[in-house]
Every structure is written in C-alpha cells, then in structure tokens.
Amino acid sequence: MTVLKNIAAIAKGMSITFMEMFQPTQVENYPDGPGPLKGAKFQDRFRGVHVLQRDENGLEKCVACFLCAASCPSNCIYIEAAENTAEHRVSGAERYARVYNIDYNRCIFCGYCVEACPTDAITHGHGFEIASFNASGLVYRKEQMLAPQPAHMGANAVFNHAEVASGELGVR
C-alpha cells in the first residue's frame, strides 16, 4: 500500500510540473529586455535605491533633521548638517545636509527613513542593480542619490535611479 501511495504522490506532483510546462511564460525578459530597466518591471511601491527629492524651485528638500538616521534600524545613514546662507542656498529651510551618505552594505530597505522624513525629501526609487565587488563603493553619497535639477520648474517627478544613471532623464 505504501508503495502505491508514494507512486500516487509522485504522479500528482509531476502532473503539476508537466501542466506548468505548457502554460505561457510569466518570467520577465530581464536583463535582455529593452530600455534602461532591461525589461525589469516594478510595482510602484517597490523600495529601491533612495532618491533625494528637490522642491519646485529645484532646492533640496532635505533639511538635515536627522530623523531618517534616527529611525534607521541598521544605522546606515550618515549626515552632516550645515547652514544655508543667502549666497549659498541649498535647501528651502535654514539648514541643509552638507553630507548625506547611505551605506548600502547595511541598508535593509525597510522604508522607515521615508516614513520618518518630515519634508518628503527621501523616497525610495526603483534602482536595484547595486551589487558590487567593492564594498566601499556601496556607500552612496548625496550626489549619487539626488534627483537631478528639474528640466522645467514645477515638475517634481519621482525619478528612477536607473533611468537617471543611463542619462535618459533629467538635464543638469
């Protein structure tokens, strides 16, 4: 009896396998697809490499309040703040982040920083190809994450890291 039962189980299992063989393919054509994303598709809510947003005047939204760093469970955000002056204005408020580093060796993409941000300055983009053989290159600086200056004032799209990297979007 046991033998028969086992054979039945295998037959049941293999039937699913064989059935799937004749179904249409669900796999995306990554990395051979077209465009900067190479065929990868994302849900909007996907949490990829961070993008530091700018406001409608092209100024950085980040005011260096350190709340993202405080909320970060893996302690991967490093900020140095500095004061805006009339001659050198970087953000809309009194203070801006002179240094803003995220260490992607440590980041777990939990999104707490985005939740914590009082000015919606930090958001998750869709960048995902960050694997590297060089760990020191995984500490991203502000310049690597900052959204480009808007080509036309008023637009404040959420930029895609990969698109930005490929130079398809945004004009500096």
Next chain:
Amino acid sequence: MADVNITVDGKKVAAPAGTLLIEACKSAGIEVPSFCYYPNLSLQGACRMCLVKVEKMPKLQTACTTVISEGMAVSTDTPEIHQARKSMVEMLLGNHPLDCPVCDAGGECELQDMTFAYGAAESKFIDIKNHREEQQWSPVVYFDRPRCILCYRCVRVCGEGMDVWALGVQNRGVSSVIAPNKEDHLECEECGMCIDICPVGALTSGAYRYKTRPWEMRHVGTTCTHCADGCKTTLGVRRSDTGMEIVRGDNRDKSGINGDFLCMKGRYAFDFANHEDRLTQPLIRKDGRLTPSTWEEAFELIGRRFKEIRDSAGGQAIGVVGSTRTTNEENYLLQKFARVALGTNNIDHHRTADFPALAAALRGKPEATASMRDVFKAPAMLLIGNNPTEQHPLLAWQIRNNVRLHKARLYVINSEPVKLRRQAVNFIQIPVGSEGNVARFLSGDDSAAGSISNPTATRDAWVALRDKLRGEQNLVIIFGSEIRGEDIASLVKFGSAVPSAKFVCLSDYANSRGAADMGLYPDLLPGYHPMSDAGKWRDEWGGVPQTPGLTLPQMVESAKAGNLKAFYVVGANPVGRLGIDAFSFSQRFVVVQDMFLTETALIADVVLPAANAYEKSGTVTNTCGDVQFLQKAGEITGAKSDFEMTVRIADAMGFDVSKLVPFSRGTHSDMGQSRGAQSGEVDRHGVWLEAQGLEPKMSPFDPTAILDEIQRLVPGYGVSRANLLAGNDQHTTLSGSGAGVQHDPALIAPANDTLFTSGTLGRYSRALNSVMENRQKQPAEEVAAD
C-alpha cells in the same frame, strides 16, 4: 519646623511648611508639568501648565505658586486637568512655528514633550502666524521670536541668577516679546544660561547652530578645563574623520558643583580642541627647522639626550616645568619622573596662588577649607581681593545666589569696585596692593589700619567691620592671590578667632590646585612635604634627591649660565605667559609637550602633540580643593596624553617604568583611556575581558595606578573612589599636609584672565575670540547700573 502633611493623588506626602505644591509633588515622584517654573528662580505663574485640582478650591490652581497647607488634598491628573493642559499647549502652538526638523532644540524641547504628552494635534486657530525673522543678539546667542512661549525663564535667570539684567520684556499681552538690553544685540557676560534654560528653541547657541541633533551625540559629563572653579560640563561628541569631535558644551547634567550654572568658557570654549592649528605629529628640529617625524624617533631622541645629560652633568642640569591644566595623575607622575628618573628637584609650574602658605597655616586644622558647595550654604562670606565675576564665574554665582536665596551676608574688600559689591552688605575699597595690610589688620595688628583707612572707610569703620566679622558663625573667607606668604598666616590667625571659619584660596587655572597638591615645587613633595620630611616617599620610590631644586626663574638663570642643559616643559607656556627670555635656552635641549606651537614650543628641539583635558581621563582639583573626575570626551588622531608621553620618555631612557607607574598593584580597573573607540565609557568590555580571564591588567599608561598611589600617599586625597568615579565632587582638606615652606611671593604670577580669556588656550578658541572682537566693536559698560 514640623512637616505639613498633604495628599497627592491619594499618596500621603510630608514636606516642610512653605514648600511649593509643585516641589512637594516632585518629592513624592509625581511630575507636574510646567514651563515657567524653575527651581530657585522667582515665581512667575505665566504658563499655566502646572494647573492641579485642590479640593475645596473652586478653580484649578497653579501648583508652582501654591504653598502647601495642612490636610490639602490634591489631584494632579484628572480629565479636567488634562483638558486644561491640552488647551494650554494648543494655545502655545497657536503661534509656534512647526519647524521642529530644523530647530536646534528638537529632541530636547519641553514643548515637544508636552505636545506628545497632552497632544493637541489639531489646531482650531486659523489665523496667520505672526512670523518674525530670527535675530542674532551676540556671536553666541540667537533669538527666534515666534518660537518663544514667554515663560520668562531667561529674563529671570539673567537678572536674578547672573545679576546681569540684559534681557527684558517689551509690550504687553500677546505682543509681549523678549528683548535684549541694547536694541538689537546683547551686552552681557555671554554665559548662555538663557539658552540652557529656554524650554524651547527660541534662544539657541551660535556655537552649536545647526551642527547636529541631540540624539546623534554621545553626552559626556566632564570637568571644564578653563578656570579653577571646576564646573561640570556636558560635552556632546560625534564621530569625525579625526576621532571624536566635540560639537557642543552645555549643562544638561545638573549634578555638578555648578548646579544650573555654566559660563561662557565652559559652554562654548571647547572649540580649541578642533582648531586646525592642533599638532598631530611629533616635531623634531633638524637643520634648525621643526620637522614632522615619528613618535619612535622622538622618544628615542629625548630618551637618549636626557640620559646623556643626566649621566654626564647630573640631574640638576635638567629642568622640568609642569602644567596647571593636566590631571593630578599626570602632575604626580611628572614630579615623580623628575625626582626618580631624572634625579632632579628642578621642577616648577606657573604659580597663581600661594597654596604652600595656606597648607602650612591650616596644618592640623580639620574642616578649615570650604568646598564650592559650602560657599552656597555659608551664612556669611568675606571676599578679599580677586574679581570672581571675571575670574571665578562659578564662585561668583555661588556667592550671589547664596545672598539671594539664603540671605547670606557678604563682605567685600577690594581695590576695584567689583561687581559683587552689589550683593555685599559692606564693601570697602582699598588702595591697590594693600590686601596684605587688611589681613594683618584683621588678625589684630592695629598698626596696619593706617594704610587702608580713608575718608569713606575710617579706622573706626574698619574696627567695627572686624568686630562684626568676629561675631559671624561659619564665615567663609575667600581671598585672591593678592594675599600671599605671611599674610595668609595672618588671615588664618584671624579666622581661628571666628567660630568654624573656612577658607578658599583662589588660583587661576583648572588644575592649579592639583599642580600644587601634587608637588610641582622644587622644594616640596606632594602634599606640601618639605624635602626634610621625605620619609614615606623615599620608602615608596626608593630614593629622592635631597637638595631643593631650582625655581623657574632660577632655571632660566642657570640655563643662561650654561649649567642647565635640558628643559622639559609639559603643557605650559612659560615663554609666552611669564615673559621668559627665549634666548636663555638657545643652546639647550628643550622638549615641549603641547597642543599648539606656542611661544615655548617654537624654541623647542622636540615638540610632542598632547591631548587636552577633554581627551583623557583622570582627576582634577579645583581651587577649593574639590577633586573631580575627567571623562574622556573628544579624541584627535595623532595626539597622546601627557601621561603616556612621560612614561614613554622614561622607557626610552632605559628606566624601569614599573618603578614609575605601579601598574601591577592596586585596583584593577581601567579608566577607559587605553581602549580606543569605546573609551571614556564605563569600561563595559573590561568586565567581559575579566570574566574571560583576558583582562590585560593595567598598562603602564593607566592613570588609575598613579591615582592609587596619590590616594595612598597624598594627605587629604583619601576620598571615596566610588564617588569619584561616579562623577561626584569630593572635597580634600589641607589639615594633614606637610609643613610647607615659605616661598618668595614674587614667584606668583596671576593669570589675570577675564570671562573671555583663558591663558594660552583661550587664543585658540574661536568662540572666545569672536566675542572679544564683538566687544571691541561695541565696548561694553557694566551691565545694569546699580
């Protein structure tokens, strides 16, 4: 007085009559929120956060202005009270900007806390906020008017506490605004107390402005390294490229001898530690130029030269100058190094007060020195000489507030109309330099009265003052460095006629007292023991040179004559501060340990970059004799503590360092100095190492080993180690000291620092310099005329 019994939230509380309800609640562990109430300041009743329900009273009462009475039944948290507080917060937020993310007080703001606790998340006010631009009132004080909640704490602490009265209120009602004394800027002592006491971010510090946030820093409570009062200052440190950077100084830990107080220097003048002129590698003179080199090369050279000179010309050919800012352990080690390893008694320091004379006069008189805390409690105080407002801000604060809060009587005798005369019941101005005559007159020598009498202070007035002082109980006698030598003995003689009189001798630098106690004298061992009384030191160290050495001026003469061949200066700038001719040392081997290229370092053959008092642990003694612990806060790559450098020089000389630092004896604990990045914290991983049997015991660089020896051998220093390590101040007495010796009074050179200068160190503080520049632009008069 019998205690009054009240009931708070069903809990029985007993407190002395006259206690405020808010304080009674606090003593029972019930926190009543408040903005305007602050202990030891006058009552305001402005914020209405402390409303509580007192039975049989029709309306809610303010706990901060209600005095408890027998049988009072109080509830502090009912829905009605909660609603009242919530409305108060809502009203305050009516015009308070929601700029918490960029506000420097964010994270340690009382209004934030209250909003979280009582949560008026929704505002019913639709009016436009009354915005005003932020104003800079001084280089270190910024005022953001819309953030102000009008609790008037700053106004009161500036006036009542500091007696400066630089802040006031303009207009009435909702348009009230805090205003500085000079239209758009402040002319004050820049103490920053208003910033510390501000419950919100209305008053913020220029030095810390937008640098970081409170939770990003590690807060280290240590002892200020500027004047000789020894305030506890809390340094906020952050990791930086070169170690640990100090970003803020404040007074959030109120447990120190300074209580609420901190002056300009303690609060802002930590920035010398991050100055770009800091030396970070040893310099050796090669072909006439100071050239960067390695530690090994420097130690090897110093060790070789010191040994050569000692062996060829004897120890008396080497002179050593100690520091008034290094720790007790370092000072003790330095004089031990000089006496044992170099074999010389030629050791001195920049003397700013005659402690040996005081020790000699107080010998065998227990309880005859006052601690800084005693000054706040004494019923009567006599101040002769000095200007504590400028040179001893904490002492001045203690005196002022003792007068204000405890109705103490203050007698001031000074050659200048010092600011503390405003608190005095009796102020007598005397001719410059006649302080000694006052001491002699007080001790009963009536012939001295002639030189100090004048039309405003007649002979009869002086006699009346003396009689009055003799009638005081527990008089604290505070005197400056104007009184030296024999005059101190006279003053002590007068003091012994007053019941329980205590003394405070004022010196000028952070560890001037420690340097004196630790025996940085050519003729005195630690604890003011003369060379003839070297018994226990000889046993302990295995030999002490017999003949007294040279004082600093004698060393200079000796160097000119060619007898002194090497000069070892630790953390001092005798060329810059004491006017020594630099050319005296032109053919000598000079070693300087310092943070900067001072005038003295410029003539050196080897300069070793030293860590400052904020970058190491150890103990320091303030001018009253209160010993306190230094916690390591900052760190800069490339600098070493003076302790380590002295030990390594001894090692390079081929001297057995275990004879210098008894590091296999005593308590096996590490002060946290030798353990890298985590150092400064209570040694957590030392506990782990010990459990694993891996505890490295003590290294020769561990100052605890020397502290053991100090506590064992130096009279008065046998204080509780546990208390010391816990960060409490411990008073040392002089009653068990050695006999001392008479010194030439001319050896004492007062630093004459003001509120905004601090010896050589002060030059490297940007905050102090910016305030001084600002003052030169707008010369200040004495604030608030009498």
